[in-house]
Amino acid sequence: AIGALRVRGIPLPPSWRYGCLSFAIDSPTNGPSLYAKSDANFSVPVVLPQWSSRQLQRDVINTLIDDGADVNAGQGYTRPIQVAVAAGNLTAVETLLALKPVMARWKQNSYVLMQLPTHLNLQHIREAARPVTREYEAALTSIYHRLIQHDSRLSLWWDERENNLVHWAAKFPPVFSQSFINAYLSLITSHGANIRVNLITGRDGYGRQLPGSTPLYMAAEHGSPCVAHWLCRQLTAEDIN
Structure with missing residues (x-):
């Protein structure tokens, strides 16, 4: 079953569609885990009540899954395991990691589990770029370590333009602390994420690859000082120039 949320009185079709498992995933740090359509251009965060344990x-x-709930319902970051990661819910992440149909998806780039949470970097979500709490950072750190423990290849994700996890972090607004960014980037690069790769921007009329952007360039372009600070401590002068 697929469902969605919208603010009362809003007749517009929802932007976010979730499987029933996602409605069972709360945020232990009282952050949003789902989003509801609020008007033509924006969605608003929804904080679900916490489970008693x-x-x-x-x-x-597990009961929902045993009764036939689709563990991969939704699209992109509305799928249950990505909702669980974004919510900072380690219990839900570990429960879903045990399911083979969930982990089979990462090989198809359908699950970018090690990305910084997408909902914090979407312009159509109100208050998306507000600084997060230290409790939420701690929850995310635990989840990323658990994901790497489960499969270290998750840090090697890249898209068709060779946009990797470091590029993704470089494009993020400054909502995380320096200590969190240091720990996150150290974790993914220690498992293979490349800090020097150029992003492919396209090809010219002769089929030649156009110059790309390094993670450091993107951090400067998008105003991500914590990422830029960490990268400058890892790169050589030759890398930068």
């Missing part, structure tokens, strides 16, 4: 949540998720 993590074990109860695990039992509910």
